[in-house]
Amino acid sequence: MASVKSGQVECWPEDPVAGVCVHFTSLPSPIGIGDIGDASLRFIDQLALMKLRVWQVLPVGPTSFGDSPYQTLSTFAGNELLIGLEPLVRQGLIEEEALEPLRRLPFETVEFESVAPLKRALLESAAEKFLAGGSSGSMEAYRVFCEQTGHAWLDDYALFRALKTFHKEKAWTDWAPGLARRDKDAIERAKASLREAMEKHRVIQFFFDQQWQALRKHAADNKITLLGDIPFYIAHDSSDAWANPELLMMDQLGQPSQVAGVPPDYFSEDGQLWGNPVYNWKSQAQDGYQWWIRRLARTAALHDLVRIDHFRGFESFWSVPRGETTARTGAWKPGPGTDFFTVVKKSLGALPIVAEDLGLITPEVTRLRQQQGFPGMKVLQFELLDPEFDISDIPENCVCYSGTHDNDTTVGWFAGQGVEKQRTNEIRRLQRRALRHTGGTAGTIHHDVIRLALSSRARMVMIPLQDFLGLGSEARMNTPGTADGNWRWRVTTNQLSSALQNQVATLVEEFSRV
Numbered sequence: 001m002a003s004v005k006s007g008q009v010e011c012w013p014e015d016p017v018a019g020v021c022v023h024f025t026s027l028p029s030p031i032g033i034g035d036i037g038d039a040s041l042r043f044i045d046q047l048a049l050m051k052l053r054v055w056q057v058l059p060v061g062p063t064s065f066g067d068s069p070y071q072t073l074s075t076f077a078g079n080e081l082l083i084g085l086e087p088l089v090r091q092g093l094i095e096e097e098a099l100e101p102l103r104r105l106p107f108e109t110v111e112f113e114s115v116a117p118l119k120r121a122l123l124e125s126a127a128e129k130f131l132a133g134g135s136s137g138s139m140e141a142y143r144v145f146c147e148q149t150g151h152a153w154l155d156d157y158a159l160f161r162a163l164k165t166f167h168k169e170k171a172w173t174d175w176a177p178g179l180a181r182r183d184k185d186a187i188e189r190a191k192a193s194l195r196e197a198m199e200k201h202r203v204i205q206f207f208f209d210q211q212w213q214a215l216r217k218h219a220a221d222n223k224i225t226l227l228g229d230i231p232f233y234i235a236h237d238s239s240d241a242w243a244n245p246e247l248l249m250m251d252q253l254g255q256p257s258q259v260a261g262v263p264p265d266y267f268s269e270d271g272q273l274w275g276n277p278v279y280n281w282k283s284q285a286q287d288g289y290q291w292w293i294r295r296l297a298r299t300a301a302l303h304d305l306v307r308i309d310h311f312r313g314f315e316s317f318w319s320v321p322r323g324e325t326t327a328r329t330g331a332w333k334p335g336p337g338t339d340f341f342t343v344v345k346k347s348l349g350a351l352p353i354v355a356e357d358l359g360l361i362t363p364e365v366t367r368l369r370q371q372q373g374f375p376g377m378k379v380l381q382f383e384l385l386d387p388e389f390d391i392s393d394i395p396e397n398c399v400c401y402s403g404t405h406d407n408d409t410t411v412g413w414f415a416g417q418g419v420e421k422q423r424t425n426e427i428r429r430l431q432r433r434a435l436r437h438t439g440g441t442a443g444t445i446h447h448d449v450i451r452l453a454l455s456s457r458a459r460m461v462m463i464p465l466q467d468f469l470g471l472g473s474e475a476r477m478n479t480p481g482t483a484d485g486n487w488r489w490r491v492t493t494n495q496l497s498s499a500l501q502n503q504v505a506t507l508v509e510e511f512s513r514v
Helices: 038-050 086-090 096-103 112-133 136-166 184-193 195-221 239-243 281-286 290-302 338-348 363-372 410-415 421-438 442-454 465-469 498-510
Strands: 017-021 054-056 225-230 258-262 272-277 305-308 316-321 331-334 353-355 376-379 398-401 460-464
Touching: 017 225, 017 465, 038 054, 038 195, 038 498, 054 460, 086 112, 086 195, 096 112, 112 195, 136 184, 136 195, 136 239, 136 290, 184 195, 195 225, 225 290, 281 338, 290 305, 290 338, 338 363, 353 376, 410 421, 410 442, 421 442, 442 460, 442 465, 442 498, 460 465, 465 498
Parallel strands: 017 054, 017 460, 054 225, 225 305, 305 353, 376 398, 398 460
Antiparallel strands: 258 272, 258 316, 316 331
16 A cells, blocks of 8 residues: 655555554653653664554544543644653753653653643743744744645644634634634734734644654654554534534534434444534535545655544444434434545545444445455454454454554453443353453463464554553553543553563564564
8 A cells, every 4th residue: 555645665564564552642751741752762662672563643633621632623733742842952942940840740641631731831932932043944944844734724723722722712613703703804813913822833833743753754764654543523623623614514603513423332322422523525525525635645744554533434424413412313324435535546646544444334334445445453352252253254454453542451351340240241251252262361361362463364463552561451541432531541661671572572573573
């Protein structure tokens, strides 16, 4: 599979490889949260020692309430909380002692409520210092960055963030009507009055871009493929929805007429009501899906491969009228299908996409994915529930996972931690099936499931870092349907020991995935 951006490494491997799933926020760092700076460069060195060739991360957009990387303020911008502060200290933009409050935060979890205000204040100060005295070389690089990205997304994002701060972080639908509707005169007045705030947001995005380019280079030098992730839908309270209302099914007041979700199933009798506005595919088709073309081009500039969450939405999507309290009252509606990919490929060429095709997948969805040649996903925590499962059934053109960021860890899954008592018999049935398929024991279940995945025909095998470490439910990254306690897990420096590195490298070599 070729890349959208010319000159990048081949995306889909010719030979079997193995990788790890862990988000930047979870990396070891002395300042409260992992980042794309020093923390990531160190981790890439460790991946090389483990002989892992793929690093999968979560979406990197700026997060808001709930800290979820799947509900971001922009699908184009970078999350300022991921910017490394140590490089800015070395550039003379932040004083070393200013990091001290962050150094007093925990190492095992991310306390977003503490990290966010401290880090944003330091980044704003660094941006002011940059603008006041940036070197001629760095200012030229900044000018080029703004010219290349401003019209596509940066200017809208900078104004959106400045206005959101001015309105005390209220949703854009609660702003003055002229600003919410983007009336020309109101927008021009806002740009004039918020010019300095907008400029600081541009500089902070420049910091992100500079550090990301260093990360990409270090990954390429170590032959590490970066596998990114973008949600299918965008958040309602985002610069994307505010600046491009024609993308979505919304009324004149900016309120969605239909929202996204999934229908009732075995796991949820009410279905899942996500609340994101659904796309107006008819409107998007009329301009040749230009917004999606810009989105995918931006994603390819950041990653080698990208997993598209909820890929099935391109074939059909569950649409629920606004105001419903559950997803029961909804209907399947057609997505853009083959036409979308035909048009987009004419502009971008082959697309470096991994399709998340989990859940209720129809033959039509599978046919669309296969027509495009996109690898799908297989998750052993789901596959092992099938009494008839055989590891030889895992196809070559897929990514095989032990679990994902939405699953419990393999140890927690096997133990049934957090499951109500009335399902004890179900847990025992699951355990018997898992042990029969892995041929191992309860005490080695994480190791056995990893070995099973590595033994599959799947060209790419991805293992959450928590499974390599053999951690339980306390290390779970996210529990879908819950609002609190997610996205906080972090690995410590001691856990990324040389013993772990050697153990993983031995496994990868044993299954010829080097």
